[in-house]
Amino acid sequence: MDITQEFYDGMAPQYDKLFKDWQEDSREQALILDSLFEEYGLGRDSCILDCACGIGTQAIGLAALGYSVTASDISRAELAEAKERAKERNVRIRFERADFRALEDCFAERFDIVIAMDNALPHMLTHEDLGKAAGSIAGRVRPGGVFAASIRDYDSLLETRPPYSPPYVHSTDKGRRVSFQTWDWKGENYRLTQYMIDDEEELSVSRFECEYRAVRRAELTDLLISAGCSKVSWKFPEETGFYQPIVIAVK
Numbered sequence: 301m302d303i304t305q306e307f308y309d310g311m312a313p314q315y316d317k318l319f320k321d322w323q324e325d326s327r328e329q330a331l332i333l334d335s336l337f338e339e340y341g342l343g344r345d346s347c348i349l350d351c352a353c354g355i356g357t358q359a360i361g362l363a364a365l366g367y368s369v370t371a372s373d374i375s376r377a378e379l380a381e382a383k384e385r386a387k388e389r390n391v392r393i394r395f396e397r398a399d400f401r402a403l404e405d406c407f408a409e410r411f412d413i414v415i416a417m418d419n420a421l422p423h424m425l426t427h428e429d430l431g432k433a434a435g436s437i438a439g440r441v442r443p444g445g446v447f448a449a450s451i452r453d454y455d456s457l458l459e460t461r462p463p464y465s466p467p468y469v470h471s472t473d474k475g476r477r478v479s480f481q482t483w484d485w486k487g488e489n490y491r492l493t494q495y496m497i498d499d500e501e502e503l504s505v506s507r508f509e510c511e512y513r514a515v516r517r518a519e520l521t522d523l524l525i526s527a528g529c530s531k532v533s534w535k536f537p538e539e540t541g542f543y544q545p546i547v548i549a550v551k
């Protein structure tokens with residue numbers, strides 16, 4: 301098992317604690333994406349592949365809006381969690397385990413929309429692996445369709461290489477949850493340690509490690525163009541309301 305799978309398998313039962321209200325965030329993020337898709341002439345009758353679905357944050361919200369959603373991930377534990385949450389929300393989603401560097405191994409069809417949100421692409425630790433992911437993902441988008449992904453604003457972060465992220469503090473009727481990350485940089489790669497402190501009923505502290513590569517916007521733009529996308533544009537949080545920059549690539 302590689303570090304990325306281990307990271308998400310370990311976090312799966314607690315991932316929703318990163319949100320104050322996971323269900324509300326799922327709904328709000330789906331509405332943001334729905335608005336973006338509408339700008340590109342894609343309605344709720346579109347077929348979507350969420351190729352980094354995690355516990356289903358975007359996939360479930362979009363399915364609840366009426367989209368036909370297929371969802372995949374490399375983490376078995378997160379897929380299991382997503383399936384349970386989809387069942388609880390009474391939405392139909394096809395789930396498959398797949399590596400987004402080789403989506404063609406699992407999916408023969410093409411989709412109107414493919415998404416990979418929440419900084420999934422920077423798990424590709426080399427330019428070559430990111431290129432494989434861009435090519436595989438673009439290959440699953442039908443002509444005229446779009447690919448949407450969100451990543452951290454690494455163009456800014458690489459100027460300072462901060463050693464940690466600001467903490468999230470969520471107060472609930474049971475107590476308080478605090479989560480934060482430390483970042484240990486080595487060139488453009490960094491080792492991330494995610495800490496989760498839960499003081500709602502009894503104190504518990506969890507720690508998970510992973511690795512990322514700081515992907516600049518120009519690099520990802522060039523790779524998507526090379527993979528066959530005709531137009532690539534970026535939208536920022538002040539425009540969309542989403543917490544990370546979003547790249548939209550038209551096939």
